[in-house]
Amino acid sequence: MRKCKGLTLTELMIALLLATFLLGVTFTAFGSLSRSVRQTQQLAQLQQNAQLVMNLLHNELANVGFWGGRSDLDDILQAAALAPPLADCAKAGLDSGSFPQPGQSFVTLYAEKVQPGRPLDCVSQPIAGSELLQVKRLLGQYAVPAAMRQNRFYVETDWQHARFVDSGSAELNPALDYFPYQHLVLYLQTQQHDDTEVPVLMRKRLARSNSGQAVISTDSVLDGVERMHFQFGVDADGDGSLNYMLPTEQMTAELWQRNAVVSLRYHILLRSTQPDIHYRNNQTYQLGVHRFTAPDDHYRRLLISNSVYFSNATLN
Incomplete structure (x- = not known):
């Protein structure tokens, strides 16, 4: 009688046990690799966003206090004003x-800690507890009337006078300087x-x-910016040097209206845009005088701080 060759029940159970073990090891390794990749991606995203925010703030704040070489804004303020936009960023x-x-x-420079309600007429539904920053300034490169951009406003200036104009204004003079004017507000939503x-x-x-009207445009700059706080370097005696630092909520209307700020220190808390269920965050972050404690959630965060010195304000 011929004997049939094959695996015994014991051998099949051993093979099944080994396969299950190997499959478990594979899934464990894959899960660990997946978590490592997710962590690496989120940390890289936070670092990239940190660089983008610092570049943005440097570009937007570098010319604070620059008004075409003028040390006195009185004649600009007394000149005939252009029609303001609807829902203007006014306070x-x-x-x-x-x-x-x-x-x-x-x-020309203003910040505010956001409370419930509307901090500026143009801002709706900002993140409460964070801050907003408003900047008005001239960009550094002047233009001749023929090169003016239709979507911008300018300040016409020489040693005798200054006024706000646009490409459609009357009596533009190629012999005068025309600097692009910028008014912007940064906030969180x-x-x-x-x-x-x-x-x-x-x-x-x-x-x-296109019709020549002043408007306030809105755009999303960067995802994952969770908190934004500022401290301001104040020139108390008008000599162009910093005397002391104040957080936003301690700045007074008189200091804002006197344009007494010569530097700014910002604290920005970045958050990953997607959660990681294998990570929990209950860390506390110090943003100047403010403290933020993560609510034991699944988001990674990165705190950045830096200072910007307003050389134009100092010269003024």
Whole structure:
């Protein structure tokens, strides 16, 4: 009688046990690799966003205090103003908005800690507890009337006078200097991305429409910016040097209206845009005088801080 060759039940069970073990090792290794890749990607994203934020703030703040070489804004403020945009970025009782208005202050740098409500007329639904920053300045490169961009406003200036103009203004003189004028507001807002709420750095900017009207445009700058706080270097005696630092909530209307700020220190807390269920965050982050404790969630964070010195404000 021929004997049948094959595996016994014991051998099959041993083979099944070995296969299960190897499969478990494979899944464990794959899960560990996947978590490592996710961590690496999120840390790289945070580092990249940190560089983008620092570049943005450096570019936007580098010329704070620059008004075409003028040390006195009185003649600019007294010149006939252009029509302001609807829903302008103005602050009642403190700042006139995009252009000077009779009987109102024209503040070139301003920050505010966001409380419930609307901090500026142009900003809606900002993240409470964070801060916003408003900047008005001239860009460094001047233009001749023929090279003016239709979507911008300018300041015409020489040693005798200055005024706000645009490409359609009357009596533009090629012999005068025309510097592009910028009015912007940076703030934070929560947006819905798929099924996740993401904090986003937002920007409001003064622009000129095709019909020639002043408008406030809005754009999303960067996802994952969760907190933003500032400290300001104050020139208390008008000699152009820093006397002391103040957080935003200790700045007074008189200091803003006197344009007494010569430097700014920012603290930005970045957050990953997607959660990692294998990571929990309950760390505390110190943003100047403010402290933020992560709510034991699944998001990685990165805190960056830096200072910008306003050389133009010092010269003024």
